[in-house]
Amino acid sequence: xxxxxxxxxxxxxxxxxxxxxxxxxxxxxxxxxxxxxxxxxxxxxxxxxxxxxxxxxxxxxxxxxxxxxxxxxxxxxxxxxxxxxxxxxxxxxxxxxxxxxxxxxxxxxxxxxxxxxxxxxxxxxxxxxxxxxxxxxxxxxxxx
Amino acid sequence: xxxxxxxxxxxxxxxxxxxxxxxxxxxxxxxxxxxxxxxxxxxxxxxxxxxxxxxxxxxxxxxxxxxxxxxxxxxxxxxxxxxxxxxxxxxxxxxxxxxxxxxxxxxxxxxxxxxxxxx
Amino acid sequence: xxxxxxxxxxxxxxxxxxxxxxxxxxxxxxxxxxxxxxxxxxxxxxxxxxxxxxxxxxxxxxxxxxxxxxxxxxxxxxxxxxxxxxxxxxxxxxxxxxxxxxxxxxxxxxxxxxxxxxxxxxxxxxxxxxxxxxxxxxxxxxxxxxxxxxxxxxxxxxxxxxxxxxxxxxxxxxxxxxxxxxxxxxxxxxxxxxxxxxxxxxxxxxxxxxxxxxxxxxxxxxxxxxxxxxxxxxxxxxxxxxxxxxxxxxxxxxxxxxxxxxxxxxxxxxxxxxxxxxxxxxxxxxxxxxxxxxxxxxxxxxxxxxxxxxxxxxxxxxxxxxxxxxxxxxxxxxxxxxxxxxxxxxxxxxxxxxxxxxxxxxxxxxxxxxxxxxxxxxxxxxxxxxxxxxxxxxxxxxxxxxxxxxxxxxxxxxxxxxxxxxxxxxxxxxxxxxxxxxxxxxxxxxxxxxxxxxxxxxxxxxxxxxxxxxxxxxxxxxxxxxxxxxxxxxxxxx
Numbered sequence: 001x002x003x004x005x006x007x008x009x010x011x012x013x014x015x016x017x018x019x020x021x022x023x024x025x026x027x028x029x030x031x032x033x034x035x036x037x038x039x040x041x042x043x044x045x046x047x048x049x050x051x052x053x054x055x056x057x058x059x060x061x062x063x064x065x066x067x068x069x070x071x072x073x074x075x076x077x078x079x080x081x082x083x084x085x086x087x088x089x090x091x092x093x094x095x096x097x098x099x100x101x102x103x104x105x106x107x108x109x110x111x112x113x114x115x116x117x118x119x120x121x122x123x124x125x126x127x128x129x130x131x132x133x134x135x136x137x138x139x140x141x142x143x144x
Numbered sequence: 145x146x147x148x149x150x151x152x153x154x155x156x157x158x159x160x161x162x163x164x165x166x167x168x169x170x171x172x173x174x175x176x177x178x179x180x181x182x183x184x185x186x187x188x189x190x191x192x193x194x195x196x197x198x199x200x201x202x203x204x205x206x207x208x209x210x211x212x213x214x215x216x217x218x219x220x221x222x223x224x225x226x227x228x229x230x231x232x233x234x235x236x237x238x239x240x241x242x243x244x245x246x247x248x249x250x251x252x253x254x255x256x257x258x259x260x261x262x263x
Numbered sequence: 264x265x266x267x268x269x270x271x272x273x274x275x276x277x278x279x280x281x282x283x284x285x286x287x288x289x290x291x292x293x294x295x296x297x298x299x300x301x302x303x304x305x306x307x308x309x310x311x312x313x314x315x316x317x318x319x320x321x322x323x324x325x326x327x328x329x330x331x332x333x334x335x336x337x338x339x340x341x342x343x344x345x346x347x348x349x350x351x352x353x354x355x356x357x358x359x360x361x362x363x364x365x366x367x368x369x370x371x372x373x374x375x376x377x378x379x380x381x382x383x384x385x386x387x388x389x390x391x392x393x394x395x396x397x398x399x400x401x402x403x404x405x406x407x408x409x410x411x412x413x414x415x416x417x418x419x420x421x422x423x424x425x426x427x428x429x430x431x432x433x434x435x436x437x438x439x440x441x442x443x444x445x446x447x448x449x450x451x452x453x454x455x456x457x458x459x460x461x462x463x464x465x466x467x468x469x470x471x472x473x474x475x476x477x478x479x480x481x482x483x484x485x486x487x488x489x490x491x492x493x494x495x496x497x498x499x500x501x502x503x504x505x506x507x508x509x510x511x512x513x514x515x516x517x518x519x520x521x522x523x524x525x526x527x528x529x530x531x532x533x534x535x536x537x538x539x540x541x542x543x544x545x546x547x548x549x550x551x552x553x554x555x556x557x558x559x560x561x562x563x564x565x566x567x568x569x570x571x572x573x574x575x576x577x578x579x580x581x582x583x584x585x586x587x588x589x590x591x592x593x594x595x596x597x598x599x600x601x602x603x604x605x606x607x608x609x610x611x612x613x614x615x616x617x618x619x620x621x622x623x624x625x626x627x628x629x630x631x632x633x634x635x636x637x638x639x640x641x642x643x644x645x646x647x648x649x650x651x652x653x654x655x656x657x658x659x660x661x662x663x664x665x666x667x668x669x670x671x672x673x674x675x676x677x678x679x680x681x682x683x684x685x686x687x688x689x690x691x692x693x694x695x696x697x698x699x700x701x702x703x704x705x706x707x708x709x710x711x712x713x714x715x716x717x718x719x720x721x722x723x724x725x726x727x728x729x730x731x732x733x734x735x736x737x738x739x740x741x742x743x744x745x746x747x748x749x750x751x752x753x754x755x756x757x
Contacts, residue, residue: 083282098327100329170427191448240427
């Protein structure tokens, strides 16, 4: 396998483009109920933004943005947010994932809107973290 | 040609199963598996289309919401889940393939079966 | 709150614990095993609570998110699903007790992710059993399968290849099932099992419906390891760690058999599967061929776990024969065999794990009478389970074969009766091989098995003895089980 070599054009372009990809990913997560999008799609875009820096600048520099050991705990955290919202609804009298029973004191329509939003954020965090951690695990043993 | 979608799905299914069964390299088997999963997803999406209908996002220009103006969104939601399942399966499969290569130094199924038998 | 939510609590608790386990056991790795045992015990208590709620024959439904079916996802508790949930959670609990003693030696440094995968596996299995929605079943089927691939891959040197092959074939089966769900949705417009039953009873039989049935049955037969589609099973059971084999063998294939029962008899109904197309006959002949093939090949094996794997192929064939007879006796035999085989194979794989722990191998040509002298408890458990597999009363295995034979006689199907009787003789052959070596062949002291000095630790011995001797209890109490529970879940039309 050839040694990793940095190319100045690719590095400049990806440094300029990656923040916009991340911003677009957040847009897709938050507008999932109005336009095509949602948690999984936005999470994939977010992981693409992080992986772009890892691919072009190498693991050592890419780690400054998102550390390698953060992958699995963030994934667990995201799924726990999803599960926590559903379980909160269960504890307050409704069924699992019945957002109208969340204890935040709004009308049932606004509560369902809030519930879906929290769930999508959880899914987005989990998917992004897990996709980055898959990439890190597969390339763990290559030296640069 | 009203069956065009189903014929293409059938061709993709055949290609996927051919790759999974008849190719000897493990990565080519995985590519066949991905083609098979994509064929099933295309089948669902093709079944959701209605003539003269638009995307299932509420549009004020069409007046009172009437289901006849929008295509069926249920299959699309089901396929989001199926795509996630496919991604997870591919992740596990590639991790296993890399582990096999590190342990046995080959990705060819014939040689692999020989090396499995010896200690 | 518990009684309102009880159908859904079992998969939810295991899912939440699986996610929380890496965070809980982050500092102290030894916390993983007690936590998993606690969760598994809670699941056993909840499943007995569930069956106490429904055993008179009523059905309890639970709607996720408050959305009523057919719009929402529905979980359904009827005596069949509550019964099978009890069986698998109980077997899993005893296997997890056994895991505490053997896991450190077989899977070093990776016990915390391993327990998390076990909890995900149990979540998937329970979800498949309790759900009432065909697409939700696909989701839980994939959770259960992916956890299984991971559990198998951490075994011996060749375990990764066995897991890879299981992955390819398992994904093939799940994709076929999904394609069948697609056809079913196009024809009927609903994904809820009770709704599908209502709609399928009134629409005319068209090729799309038959295609849906064929695809779903093929996918599930691949997961269940019915005869020609069993190729992944021997390698996967042999090379996996002992705890994984003892978990996947009793639970994995039984869950797929349950899905077949649900689809063939409760959703599609006898009218289509027996009268319109001869689907049950095909399943019956494939299963009969599998019984003979599995029993014959088990005689030829040199390694105990591989022999038990081929024996599993044969026992799944018994369940297939029971389903194909399509009369009450055969159905009772099939469901009773699900219960009995789970306990029998669980006990036998735990004995194999004990032998590996004690002497480092489980190869049959190297067995001799020292095993019986050093490990009397383990060999007693093996003997009881083996007698039950052969079908000697009062052990439980006799009664499921009895009901299957009665069902075959009632249908005048002499081929199936002959297959059941001949395979019992073949079972006797391959278990007698082990008995002969362990009871009659003396060992010489200058043999190379140096690990033979240890006694069996209690944590390994007690679950094996409990699983094995409960076969006697299940056998003596089988009339209670059949009349009070199984007779209430005979599908309509039989």
